[in-house]
Amino acid sequence: MKWQQAIQDYKSYLKIERGLSQNSIDNYVLDVNKLINYLKDKDIQESPLSISSEIVQQFIYDVAKDLNARSQSRIISGLRSFFNYLIFEDYLKTNPLEQIESPKIGRKLPDTLSEEDINKLINAIDLSQPQGERNRAMLETLYSCGLRVSELVGLKISDLFFDEGFLKVTGKGDKQRFVPIVPHTQKLINIYKEQVRVHLPIQPNHQDILFLNRRGKQLTRAMIFTIIKQLAEKISLNKNISPHTFRHSFATHLLENGADLRAIQLMLGHESITTTEIYMHVDKRHLKDVMNAYHPRK
Incomplete structure (x- = not known):
């Protein structure tokens, strides 16, 4: 079996069997391609079935x-997945x-x-500006619903269940979940829909698709990053922020205000509660408040 055939089959497996997004598939294949390029540079004629651990x-x-340790661990994990x-x-x-250990890495606290x-x-x-109403509705949705940027740009009008107070969100691996949406954010989305979106050449x-560019097409992830970066520069915010920062802030603020970790997990669409537990480390005051409120010897 040649490398390119193995990669093609692997991509099909990741898409069909594991239900991964194209972005995730590309990241997995990137690690394997690094190995292939290395073999070419060293003129090593090994197939994926004959390559040695050495x-x-x-x-x-x-x-x-x-x-750094995190990047090393990522490459090892990607290659291990391919050979598995x-x-x-x-x-x-x-x-x-099999005998190669990933470096120990600390869990990075979210900004x-x-x-x-x-x-x-x-x-x-x-x-x-017409795009102003759109941008305001988008950022409010990012923050008030804790969406990933891919979930925001893929949000559909048919996903809006405002009477029930929910959005239907399609997350990683096309897994769907319902996320509560507050009346204020509903109002801003309706303003954008009724005053701006209706005039676009869709x-x-x-x-x-809910959020569109001026040409009536779906926004790209890169466009959301650009909008946020420009706003940060405008207010001289000295933080390196991205759309994901709004998602982290959503979870952190809920936790700080006493929300249940399991509820936050469901709203974020995390498969494992351990992924959500990272937010327990963001603000130590929350732990002290829980101790003071619930421990019998407080």
């Missing part, structure tokens, strides 16, 4: 030695990364914005 180990040492797939399909008996920061960012939006296949 060669893989040398690759990791040569390529990852200048990377070959074992799953009975092409291999053992994984060449967050204060409520004041978020208000300043949203208030900095120029509402005299393109075929984009009629149901």
Whole structure:
């Protein structure tokens, strides 16, 4: 089996069997391509079925030695997944990364914005421009519903269940969940829909997409990043923020105000509660408040 055929089959497996998004699939394949390029540079004629653990180990040492622990761990994890797939399909008996350990990495605490920061960012939006109403509705939705940027740009009008107070969100692996949406955010979305969106030259296949650009097409993830970066510069916010910062802030503020961790997990769409538990480390005051409120010897 040649490398390109193995990668093609692997991509199909990730999409069909594991239900991963194209973005996730590309990230998995990126790690394998790094190994392939390394073999070409070293003129090593090994197939994915004959490559030895020694060669893989040398690759990791040569390529990852200048990377931080998190990046090293990511490459090892990506390659391990690829070779596990070959074992799953009975092409291999053992994984060449079996004896290779990932470096220990600390869990990175997410960046967050204060409520004041978020208000300043949203208030900095120029509402005299048509896209201003759209941008305000988008940022409020990001923050009040804790969406990923991919979930925001993919949001459909048919996903709005305002009478019930929910959005239907399609997350990673096309998994769907219902997220509460507050009346204030509903109001801003309706203003955008009724005063701005109705005047756009909406393109075929984009009629149901909620947030559109001026040409009537679905916004890109990059456009959301740009909008947020420009607003941060406008208010001189000295923080490196992205759309995901709004999602982190959503979870952190809920936790600080006493929300249940399990409820936050469901709203964020985390498969495992351990992913949500990272927010327990953001603000230590919450832990003290829980102790003072519930411990019998407080």
